[in-house]
Amino acid sequence: MDDIYTITINDKNYPKLLKEIPDPPEKLYFRGEIKQNENCFAVVGTRRYSNYGKQAALEIAGQLADAGLTIVSGLAPGIDTFSHQAAVENKKRTMAVLGTGIDEKSIYPQSNLRLSQKILENNGCLMSEYPPGTRGTQFTFPRRNRIVSGLSLGVLVIESPQKGGSLITANYARLHQRKIFAIPGSIYFPNSKGCNYLMKTGAQLAENANDILQELNLTCAIPKAAPQNAANKNDRLILQVLRQEALSIDKIIEKTKLPAPEVSSSLTILEIKGRVRNLGGNTFALKR
Numbered sequence: 001m002d003d004i005y006t007i008t009i010n011d012k013n014y015p016k017l018l019k020e021i022p023d024p025p026e027k028l029y030f031r032g033e034i035k036q037n038e039n040c041f042a043v044v045g046t047r048r049y050s051n052y053g054k055q056a057a058l059e060i061a062g063q064l065a066d067a068g069l070t071i072v073s074g075l076a077p078g079i080d081t082f083s084h085q086a087a088v089e090n091k092k093r094t095m096a097v098l099g100t101g102i103d104e105k106s107i108y109p110q111s112n113l114r115l116s117q118k119i120l121e122n123n124g125c126l127m128s129e130y131p132p133g134t135r136g137t138q139f140t141f142p143r144r145n146r147i148v149s150g151l152s153l154g155v156l157v158i159e160s161p162q163k164g165g166s167l168i169t170a171n172y173a174r175l176h177q178r179k180i181f182a183i184p185g186s187i188y189f190p191n192s193k194g195c196n197y198l199m200k201t202g203a204q205l206a207e208n209a210n211d212i213l214q215e216l217n218l219t220c221a222i223p224k225a226a227p228q229n230a231a232n233k234n235d236r237l238i239l240q241v242l243r244q245e246a247l248s249i250d251k252i253i254e255k256t257k258l259p260a261p262e263v264s265s266s267l268t269i270l271e272i273k274g275r276v277r278n279l280g281g282n283t284f285a286l287k288r
Helices: 051-066 079-089 110-121 140-150 165-175 190-200 209-215 233-241 249-256 260-272
Strands: 005-008 027-032 040-045 070-073 094-097 125-128 154-158 179-182 276-280 283-286
Touching: 027 110, 040 051, 040 079, 040 140, 040 165, 051 070, 051 079, 051 154, 051 209, 051 276, 051 283, 070 079, 079 094, 079 110, 094 110, 094 140, 110 125, 140 165, 154 165, 154 190, 154 209, 165 179, 165 190, 179 190, 179 209, 233 249, 233 260, 249 260, 249 283, 260 276
Parallel strands: 040 070, 040 154, 070 094, 094 125, 154 179
Antiparallel strands: 005 027, 027 125, 276 283
16 A cells, blocks of 8 residues: 655645645645646536536546646545546546545545555545544535645536535635636536536536636647547447437437447447447447
């Protein structure tokens, strides 16, 4: 296991932006590397995500990481997990701020132990103001959200109910005078209520990573993927029906009217080529 280190607010390497918030932690416990000056950006959201939310988190967090931002989130199940995952998949740096101790027995959720190791393997950082052995409570998780915001130039909320932990992070961001972004969603979907509320109250609508980079006045550019033409008619049909939304394999078969074995074969090849992503449960989305 990686060693656990401490840093105090008086240390010269204490994160500069975090030191500027009204109530920065006096001491931080961390594994990996802390940097005083780096461009961090927070991506957070609900644990009860939809395929839409998962796709948005993987795409946008991955693009922001590719553009040079360090992705900050809370390692919680759902959108937080996918935000970290997007960074490590691209071998980029990400920071997880925990509401527990950062020793392996205390990390929550335990299902993300392997992800926490991958974060460290990719020059990332696990961080907490709570000493090793601390279990999470209803107070520690909301409290850590001020650190998520404090480290970051801005915060993107991807799916949140009207009352969710992500809105706590957004409220801290407003207090910290950070930029707030939100992904728009259906007015009929409960997990859109929080994001739509944020946009009503001044958050910037974000449809992609460039919306965020431009608003932050960052010159870093997202690497452009080389254009790829679908190899055959079946591939083209499948990519066409996935342009609007993620679909289950059954829906893909229904919309393309292709035989099931051909759809399955094409999806396997498209996934290997990096054209589509399996979101789980045999639901597929374009990998933009």
